[in-house]
Amino acid sequence: METTNIPGYAYGQVNRSPVTLAELELLKQTVLFSAADVAALAQAGQVLAPQTDAILDVWYGFVGAHPYLLRYFSLHGQPDGAYLARVRARFGQWIIDLCTKPYDQAWLDYQHEIGLRHTTAKKNLTDGAQAEPLIHLRYLTTFIVPLTATIKPFLQNGGSSTDEVEAMHAAWFKAVTLTATLWSYPYVKEGQF
């Protein structure tokens, strides 16, 4: 995928995260993240990359079927189609990045940027969107479940063994939880993250 052509995708060009690499290391330990997960995610990246559009169809179908979710892409009940399309391209890149990027300073910084783009600090700005000014935190956390549950059939499409699918799925769950946690930073009262 040619990442530089994705509007608003600014990986490697954003401000530093307030979370340190040392703190990230402890979060990785807490979600039981190991070298085996890095390898399983690399394999998942290969399996998922050609299916990105189909995955996004499922996720956008889920959002579109639930007005209380679609509202975050809407203003006064009117969805912003251009906004939905621009976010979709970055969401697809997020799948690949989650599986293949090293979880280093640049990755950490970009997780914070993604978090900010869900809040009043930066939502809609990147895309000039006409939409609600904030996605409530409760949906970032609860989305861990649909993002984890719906990925399994796609992991099973790659011709991998059952054990490999289980390993990829477990690693994906850890990675999604890690990012949802990092994305929550801008929502939290000072000193309580």
Next chain:
Amino acid sequence: METTNIPGYAYGQVNRSPVTLAELELLKQTVLFSAADVAALAQAGQVLAPQTDAILDVWYGFVGAHPYLLRYFSLHGQPDGAYLARVRARFGQWIIDLCTKPYDQAWLDYQHEIGLRHTTAKKNLTDGAQAEPLIHLRYLTTFIVPLTATIKPFLQNGGSSTDEVEAMHAAWFKAVTLTATLWSYPYVKEGQF
């Protein structure tokens, strides 16, 4: 389990949650929670109840093996044994309640109380503990993974079929994510939960 003998366990006797039942219903939809999950959790409750102590041994072993987690039960590096013991009894009851209680107003209210007891608002008060005044939110969210991953062997101990174990595990994951979400409320800036 005789719940009334658990120190600090105040189910049904706490203040009203700021989250409404209508909002809870949308969170349940977001984690794909269905009537089948209620049934699977009821079965899980029967499987897990006699294993509560063994489960808590695993979870306390995890916390005890990580100084950055044990510190939340400690002050100036000194763990508070009485606090650890009192929390353990309630944590065991939480396993049972998560599986067997209806997710009604009383349940919703108690999730908020549990959230508050992780923050400066109420931490240590219930138990007269000598410990850090706050558990950082990032560990509530990341704990979704170890609480979900470590429960599976215990679900497998009940003589249930593979499909039943998968259903119980999926329902447990949804329930844990739902509670972690509700527990985050007191940490979040006004209007952003």
